[in-house]
Amino acid sequence: MSTTPQHLRAAREHAHAHANDHANGRAHTDAYALADDLAHERVRARAEIDLGALRANVRTLRARVAAGNAQVMAVVKADAYGHGAVPCARAALEAGAAWLGTATPYEALALRAAGIEAPILCWLWTPGGPWRAGIEAGLDMTVSGRWALDEVAEAARAAGRPARIQLKADTGLGRNGCLAGDWPHLVGEALKAQDQGLVRVTGVWSHFACADEPGHPSIAAQLAAFQDMLEYAEKAGVEPEVRHMANSPATLTLPETHFDLVRTGVATYGISPSPELGTPADFGLRPVMRLSASVAGVKRAPAGLGVSYGHHYVTDRETTLALVPLGYADGVPRHASGRGPVLVGDKVRTVAGRVAMDQFVVDLGGDVVEPGERAVLFGPGDDGEPTAEDWARAAGTIAYEIVTRIGARVPRVYLDGTGEEA
Numbered sequence: 099m100s101t102t103p104q105h106l107r108a109a110r111e112h113a114h115a116h117a118n119d120h121a122n123g124r125a126h127t128d129a130y131a132l133a134d135d136l137a138h139e140r141v142r143a144r145a146e147i148d149l150g151a152l153r154a155n156v157r158t159l160r161a162r163v164a165a166g167n168a169q170v171m172a173v174v175k176a177d178a179y180g181h182g183a184v185p186c187a188r189a190a191l192e193a194g195a196a197w198l199g200t201a202t203p204y205e206a207l208a209l210r211a212a213g214i215e216a217p218i219l220c221w222l223w224t225p226g227g228p229w230r231a232g233i234e235a236g237l238d239m240t241v242s243g244r245w246a247l248d249e250v251a252e253a254a255r256a257a258g259r260p261a262r263i264q265l266k267a268d269t270g271l272g273r274n275g276c277l278a279g280d281w282p283h284l285v286g287e288a289l290k291a292q293d294q295g296l297v298r299v300t301g302v303w304s305h306f307a308c309a310d311e312p313g314h315p316s317i318a319a320q321l322a323a324f325q326d327m328l329e330y331a332e333k334a335g336v337e338p339e340v341r342h343m344a345n346s347p348a349t350l351t352l353p354e355t356h357f358d359l360v361r362t363g364v365a366t367y368g369i370s371p372s373p374e375l376g377t378p379a380d381f382g383l384r385p386v387m388r389l390s391a392s393v394a395g396v397k398r399a400p401a402g403l404g405v406s407y408g409h410h411y412v413t414d415r416e417t418t419l420a421l422v423p424l425g426y427a428d429g430v431p432r433h434a435s436g437r438g439p440v441l442v443g444d445k446v447r448t449v450a451g452r453v454a455m456d457q458f459v460v461d462l463g464g465d466v467v468e469p470g471e472r473a474v475l476f477g478p479g480d481d482g483e484p485t486a487e488d489w490a491r492a493a494g495t496i497a498y499e500i501v502t503r504i505g506a507r508v509p510r511v512y513l514d515g516t517g518e519e520a
């Protein structure tokens with residue numbers, strides 16, 4: 099006889115449904131799903147994802163590392179930096195990416211659940227795993243310390259098959275990874291577990307702190323430390339399938355760091371890792387995301403009208419104001435209040451006053467556009483629209499954060515490279 103009270107059962111079912119949402123990589127509520135189903139042309143806002151550009155970016159990155167025989171891992175963590183993990187992973191693989199990379203195990207499991215069979219490395223584990231699910235899904239699981247090795251070996255014993263693990267060296271990022279002093283112990287224990295048939299050490303890798311700052315002294319120091327730690331592991335008997343270190347900036351500017359594999363995130367999405375390194379075009383890359391909204395209202399306003407919360411903007415003359423139905427709930431940074439650039443009616447305008455949760459205003463300076471006209475926040479820049487980099491500058495952040503934070507309420511519309519919907 100079940101004694102579970104109704105409300106506890108309901109709460110558990112709710113938690114279960116939420117876990118499924120998580121596994122799908124996007125926490126959709128019904129309202130978001132409904133907007134996804136409607137004709138995108140008419141909806142409030144959309145993020146067009148140009149999969150043709152993404153494929154071209156992957157091919158460009160492959161060509162850049164081909165001389166050293168390195169392969170490309172497309173990093174699709176954080177819902178592919180806001181672009182949509184599953185479609186972007188598929189497009190990257192079509193263009194010849196050999197690996198996929200995610201931060202959390204659930205991101206990796208969601209790719210497997212979508213039927214993606216390519217090698218996937220996943221690097222941000224917490225006690226409890228899910229190691230067993232990772233083993234059964236054939237993930238490459240990063241181990242940075244003894245606790246993780248113990249847990250993964252235990253799960254492998256229970257699963258009756260070895261876990262594929264990659265050892266991560268902290269060569270000077272000072273974040274995740276095993277420091278040099280603890281490395282001999284970790285390598286030794288991993289080899290013992292390998293001898294017992296519990297794990298197979300498939301990779302050795304590390305991550306840069308300052309690869310986007312050309313000439314930073316930590317770059318050479320990290321590379322030398324990685325070579326030492328790798329040599330130690332190989333002499334001890336590790337036979338890695340892949341050795342890797344380079345993120346996007348290292349891939350684009352430091353060929354000596356390419357080893358067997360490069361892990362490119364932001365460059366895959368056509369964004370330069372840093373404006374100091376160059377523009378996307380300098381590297382043959384093209385931005386993949388274009389964020390636009392349908393102007394929700396245009397009105398004549400008198401001089402002296404305070405606009406949006408706090409009245410931080412006051413019209414200085416009679417003018418026209420357009421309402422753009424996107425706000426910080428959609429990932430438009432509130433820090434870009436009074437600064438963010440938007441293309442409306444063939445001119446780049448500036449956000450007037452505060453960005454609110456769902457909307458902001460631009461001053462059209464007397465110009466008139468029809469409600470329904472597109473307001474383009476950012477895109478590749480070819481039609482005069484701002485770029486994600488411009489928004490990063492306006493908000494005091496990096497372009498990575500601008501695209502990654504575009505919220506689940508904004509439908510992603512996938513284009514196949516011809517401008518047609520995929």
Ligand SMILES: *Cc1c(COP(=O)(O)O)cnc(C)c1O
Nearest residue numbers: 173305345346347361362363364
């Ligand atoms: C996010 C991440 C990357 C990708 O970095 P980009 O600069 O976007 O190319 C590579 N490796 C690790 C470990 C990461 O966390």
